[in-house]
Amino acid sequence: MASIDEVVAGEILPAKEAISMLDQVDLGPTIDIPEIPPEADPDSTPLEERERMKKEIMRLKTERNAIVLSHNYVQSDIQDVSDAVGDSLFLAREGAKSDADVLCEPSVLFMNQILAAMKKPHQTVLAPDLGAVCSLAAHADPERIREWKANHPRGLVISYVNTYLDVKAESDYCCASANAAMVLEHVLTHSDPDQPILFLPDVFLGFFAAKFIEKSGHPLDRLWLMLGACHVHEAIRPHHVNEQMRLHPEAAVVVHPECGCTSACMRQVTTGLVPEDLLQFRSTQGMVKLVREVPQETIIVATEVGNLYPMSKAAPEKTLVPASREALCAFMKQNTLQNLYISLRDMVHEVEADPDLAERAKVPIERMISIG
Ligand code: 13P
Numbered sequence: 001m002a003s004i005d006e007v008v009a010g011e012i013l014p015a016k017e018a019i020s021m022l023d024q025v026d027l028g029p030t031i032d033i034p035e036i037p038p039e040a041d042p043d044s045t046p047l048e049e050r051e052r053m054k055k056e057i058m059r060l061k062t063e064r065n066a067i068v069l070s071h072n073y074v075q076s077d078i079q080d081v082s083d084a085v086g087d088s089l090f091l092a093r094e095g096a097k098s099d100a101d102v103l104c105e106p107s108v109l110f111m112n113q114i115l116a117a118m119k120k121p122h123q124t125v126l127a128p129d130l131g132a133v134c135s136l137a138a139h140a141d142p143e144r145i146r147e148w149k150a151n152h153p154r155g156l157v158i159s160y161v162n163t164y165l166d167v168k169a170e171s172d173y174c175c176a177s178a179n180a181a182m183v184l185e186h187v188l189t190h191s192d193p194d195q196p197i198l199f200l201p202d203v204f205l206g207f208f209a210a211k212f213i214e215k216s217g218h219p220l221d222r223l224w225l226m227l228g229a230c231h232v233h234e235a236i237r238p239h240h241v242n243e244q245m246r247l248h249p250e251a252a253v254v255v256h257p258e259c260g261c262t263s264a265c266m267r268q269v270t271t272g273l274v275p276e277d278l279l280q281f282r283s284t285q286g287m288v289k290l291v292r293e294v295p296q297e298t299i300i301v302a303t304e305v306g307n308l309y310p311m312s313k314a315a316p317e318k319t320l321v322p323a324s325r326e327a328l329c330a331f332m333k334q335n336t337l338q339n340l341y342i343s344l345r346d347m348v349h350e351v352e353a354d355p356d357l358a359e360r361a362k363v364p365i366e367r368m369i370s371i372g
């Protein structure tokens, strides 16, 4: 067993070992977190100017035969001028089925890369800001995956969607938070019981995968995990959720499985401390659906706070309580109304995929898109 002092973020370990170290390893970001630009707050720009830009964006979309695909975390003005708003799986599916000439995606680079790998020859993929990357994706080093594959020739690699194309190219399957359980189910039923499985890079979602594997009656020894995490979600700890549950005892709770509180929250459910229907795990889009489905008036939301906007649009009468008000993704917030407008006006910044990587990455991406 690896010693805790020697283990670093991004390492690959047997699931049992990785889980035992969850709360002790420094999973902090390996890349710099940028400043959030002032324009990320819509109120920093006069209303008239915002309306003018929105009109221009709508005009440019028609002129260029473009669609705007936005992630749930980007600021409200951008969501309001988008053709589709959703989670990473939904955006990948919308992009893959679109025939528009231009796919402009205010989100983060790994999502733009999926569109670039799947695009039709006549299409152009644009990102409003190339600084919108991802601390979780930065944990996954393709070299480590190649090493693991060399040591486990029959091994299967499942990459979470928050990875770059070079990692996806080394993978057999991709999954998103919306279909992680379904992809795991598929892999378990389409593989031999002695085939090792590597799930990466998020160790909290990896914990979720481990519980799923155990529940399905498979030995946990098959599973290997990477010690990666998102700096925003990792910082949402059990005490944040517990405090809000204490303040709002009547509330439903919904947790993104990348959260640092995932393992503790899952234990609360599996030990029967909290009923399953009161504490659920969902993707960002799953949360938007859940807010309409649950009878509770108040919902405690454990994810990036931007998700409260599409949730509140879906159910304006509900009270949404963020588990942590500090959960802000500075990468997503690099997308502003200003740079979206410039992106469509000047056709910047084009995101292209290396043809060889795209060819290899398409296989796991297509599997992700088709499962669930
Ligand atoms: P979703 O697929 O649930 O939108 O998650 C993507 C992400 O980056 C969450 O931080």
Ligand code: SF4
Binding pocket: 108, 133, 134, 135, 136, 137, 162, 230, 231, 232, 233, 258, 304, 329, 330, 331, 332
């Ligand atoms: Fe990446 Fe975390 Fe931002 Fe999602 S919230 S894009 S996982 S850094």
